[in-house]
């Protein structure tokens with residue numbers, strides 16, 4: 001092949017490759033454009049020229065901070081203080097384009113971040129909640145690990161939408177001695193307005209739980225900012241599935257459509273498989289819990305992911321255990337046909353009633 005033909009071929013290939021799109025940067029609007037590099041390679045057997053575009057991985061360290069409101073800026077500094085306290089490294093709180101509407105009782109912003117284009121209709125939206133119980137320390141870091149991971153690897157999002165609220169009950173986490181209940185002494189995960197709340201919540205608390213202050217459901221359902229926040233998020237984004245991260249029961253509990261081989265239950269087993277056969281469970285519904293309100297009553301598959309414990313030195317390990325399971329859950333469209341290969345048998349383990 002003469003030099004002229006070679007030049008023509010290279011030019012042609014370059015033009016045809018102009019249509020190759022770099023990774024969709026819309027997923028993380030704060031991310032600086034990663035400049036694709038062009039690598040030209042040739043295959044000696046066929047004399048064809050291969051042009052590859054190499055995307056540099058995004059790095060939160062290199063991204064500029066957001067222009068946050070004064071309130072969010074102060075809040076992020078507070079988060080940073082607690083990251084330092086637990087020796088977690090950088091939170092990157094100032095780098096995210098947070099959504100913020102509602103504050104907690106003590107005035108802390110209850111924030112969330114959206115990955116994907118939320119102006120589009122999405123069939124497959126995943127809601128991830130952390131820090132519902134403030135004394136469960138490790139889940140808060142877990143959500144910040146998810147935020148970092150999804151920002152630096154936007155290809156995980158694909159065409160889907162992911163909503164992450166890393167600290168639902170900030171008042172009970174941002175204190176010297178974190179508590180399960182919020183600043184008004186209420187267990188947010190017993191305050192959802194489930195159908196059985198009026199009949200059962202107070203009597204269960206008094207009789208079965210012997211007025212345990214850590215489980216007080218409130219005088220009325222839906223009375224807490226943190227409960228209203230979660231319900232509004234669910235109504236706003238209509239998620240296909242919800243993952244709420246807690247500790248320390250070392251299991252994934254499922255609430256949702258229960259028919260034998262339902263897509264929601266299949267995903268439960270798939271997540272468990274991807275997290276080293278993590279224990280799965282099927283607890284009964286709790287009066288006033290998210291699992292009851294969203295999973296049982298609204299048929300939104302709801303996964304309560306219980307990390308092994310609240311040991312804040314182990315957060316890296318916990319995220320590594322579940323990273324693949326989280327990626328799989330984000331990509332998995334529960335409304336699509338279930339892949340036969342993914343079908344797994346139902347598993348059930350009976351243990352004593354936990355404090356979710």
Ligand SMILES: [Zn+2]
Pocket residue numbers: 132133136246247355356
């Ligand atoms: Zn909990």
